[in-house]
Amino acid sequence: MLVGAPDIAVGDVLGSCVFNLAILALVDLLHRDGSVYSRAGSAHVLSAAFGVVLLCAVGLAVLLSRQGTMPVVGHVSASSLVLLVLYLVAMRTIYRLEQRETTVPVQGHPAMTFRHALTGYAVAASVIIAAGIWLPFVGVELARTMGWSNSFVGTLFIAFATSVPELATTLGALRIGAIDMALGNLLGSNLFDVLILVLDDLAYLPGSIYRNVAQVHAATAITAAMMSGAVIVALVYRPTARVLRSMSWASISLVVLYMINAAVQFRHVQ
Structure with missing residues (x-):
């Protein structure tokens, strides 16, 4: 928002939601001990539904x-x-559900104390915030140089860059066998991304940010909602079969929807 590019801001938020859900397909691909949806807790259905x-x-x-x-x-x-x-209602409802759910402890880092973990979290968060402030300037310059629209750059390129921390965190959680942490990170990030959009609207003084962005962002929002719906179906149905021994049909649908949205965004540039 510091560069006055609302399409970059909205594209980043909604594009991150789509990319986060596409990461689930990668998680399913890498999780060789059955479909990740069959191993995840049912509480994630609520997060995806609010999404x-x-x-x-x-x-x-x-x-x-x-x-x-x-x-x-x-x-x-x-x-x-x-x-x-809606966000506050979602957070309260999810919190109350988590209080009723029994969680299985996961293996932590054997040499890491709480203080070290908190320090590492603070440092990592500071780096992410600094990079997030700098990225919009890069996005605007990239759009100007390549002749692309800000919505296209924000939805695909900036969203990818800002979703890298979610990707790293998710893969790290998968490595230690914390499946619920991996899914919770991605689905929870999508809910928080919508809150960021609210803050963007507050910070955009010329008027409503939704009125000053390209209409194609609605397609990204709908795509992300459809992808969340596919996740809900998979979490309820809990598929065990894999297509070509790679990933479940739900993950394939996530990849297909992501590619369709990318194609829609690209056509909007032309």
Whole structure:
């Protein structure tokens, strides 16, 4: 938002949601002890379901704001207030469910104390924040140099860069056998990404951010919602079979939807 490029900001948020869900396909591919969906806890269904609700709300906000039918309070869209309430409800509901669920402890790092873990977390978070502030400037320059739209660059390139920490964290969790941590990281990140969109709307002083971005972002939001729906089906059905011994049909659908959204974004550039 520091560079005044709302399409970069919105594309980054929604593109990250799509990419995070695509990472699930990679997790399923690397998890050789059966389908990852058959080993994950049922509580993730709730996170994915709230993801569908929030992402559909974002897509609707973009479409209605572009038509000028979404109310605005000051310079902030009323949809941001709705998204904030939905996010808080989601967090409280997920927290209450987790309190009722019994969790299986995972193996931690044998040589790492709580203090070291907290320090490492703070350092890593600081690096990510610094990189996140710098990336929009790179994105705007990349779009200008290549003649691409800001929405395309934000949705694919900036979103990929900002999702690398989720990728690393997820693979690390998978390595120590923490399947629920891996899925929780990805699905929880999507919920938090929507909250970032609310903050972006607050920071964008010229008006509602949803009204000043390309309508193609609604397609990304809908794609992310569809991918979340596929995850819900997989978590409920718990498939065990793998297509060509690689990944489940649910993961293949995630990859296909990701590629379709990338194609839609690319066509929007032309």
